[in-house]
Amino acid sequence: MEGKKTDLLQGTLDLLILKTLTPGALHGYGIAQRILLTSRETLDVQQGSLYPALHRLERKGLIDSEWKESGNGRLAKFYSLTRAGRKQLAGELDQWQRYARSINWVLDSQ
Amino acid sequence: MEGKKTDLLQGTLDLLILKTLTPGALHGYGIAQRILLTSRETLDVQQGSLYPALHRLERKGLIDSEWKESGNGRLAKFYSLTRAGRKQLAGELDQWQRYARSINWVLDSQ
DNA sequence: TCTACATACATCGTATGACTACATATGCAG
DNA sequence: CTGCATATGTAGTCATACGATGTATGTAGA
Numbered sequence: 001m002e003g004k005k006t007d008l009l010q011g012t013l014d015l016l017i018l019k020t021l022t023p024g025a026l027h028g029y030g031i032a033q034r035i036l037l038t039s040r041e042t043l044d045v046q047q048g049s050l051y052p053a054l055h056r057l058e059r060k061g062l063i064d065s066e067w068k069e070s071g072n073g074r075l076a077k078f079y080s081l082t083r084a085g086r087k088q089l090a091g092e093l094d095q096w097q098r099y100a101r102s103i104n105w106v107l108d109s110q
Numbered sequence: 111m112e113g114k115k116t117d118l119l120q121g122t123l124d125l126l127i128l129k130t131l132t133p134g135a136l137h138g139y140g141i142a143q144r145i146l147l148t149s150r151e152t153l154d155v156q157q158g159s160l161y162p163a164l165h166r167l168e169r170k171g172l173i174d175s176e177w178k179e180s181g182n183g184r185l186a187k188f189y190s191l192t193r194a195g196r197k198q199l200a201g202e203l204d205q206w207q208r209y210a211r212s213i214n215w216v217l218d219s220q
Numbered sequence: 221t222c223t224a225c226a227t228a229c230a231t232c233g234t235a236t237g238a239c240t241a242c243a244t245a246t247g248c249a250g
Numbered sequence: 251c252t253g254c255a256t257a258t259g260t261a262g263t264c265a266t267a268c269g270a271t272g273t274a275t276g277t278a279g280a
Contacts, residue, residue, distance in 0.1 A: 048238075
């Protein structure tokens with residue numbers, strides 16, 4: 001009942017997912033692994049956050065999905081960026097940078 | 111029904127408020143003005159966000175309030191950091207820096 | 221005078237979205 | 251045959267930023 005903590009700042013998950021998909025298609029599980037890797041083990045995206053986010057992004061037309069084999073003999077749903085997704089990523093990237101800069105201006109003011 | 115946009119990332123408002131109170135007590139309206147100023151006109155905290163946040167912070171014991179005269183002959187509620195608030199600020203500052211660093215690691219990975 | 225604006229506080233309802241917990245299934249190693 | 255990593259998903263909960271709205275006052279200007 002106390003100390004409900006959000007690991008990720010709301011709004012940044014989409015950005016991370018879109019960015020992670022730029023080199024090529026990945027399945028959900030792989031996306032989480034890759035974010036964990038590139039964030040040097042600091043950002044552990046939970047499955048209860050990840051899959052809803054993927055469905056959301058797909059509904060918005062920012063990513064596409066396709067069932068394919070996953071290297072080991074298993075099926076997995078591979079997501080890839082659409083043109084709209086690439087555009088959205090550019091926008092969110094810019095927004096994040098400007099937002100972080102703004103915050104830092106406030107934090108650096110004495 | 112579409113394009114609901116959050117101006118501030120959830121979780122950063124408290125940090126901004128606490129930071130803005132470090133030089134001394136301010137009333138709500140003044141806090142918003144000061145954030146707007148120090149963010150170089152980029153972060154405009156809405157009143158519907160600000161006052162609930164102040165009440166929340168006070169409930170948590172991170173800030174104190176006191177009705178005082180506001181320079182012009184008007185009464186205003188002045189908020190100031192408590193010891194717990196100062197400690198919280200240090201923690202949130204650290205958290206923000208580490209979080210921003212993590213995001214950037216992901217964004218800088220090709 | 222009266223009008224507008226900046227100052228100043230506050231609440232309600234809504235939407236978003238990240239989380240925990242849980243449910244399901246498979247391939248492989250021991 | 252047991253456990254683990256892989257893999258997808260949903261239900262319910264919670265925090266919180268927002269727009270809209272309401273109140274009130276001091277001051278400047280027409």
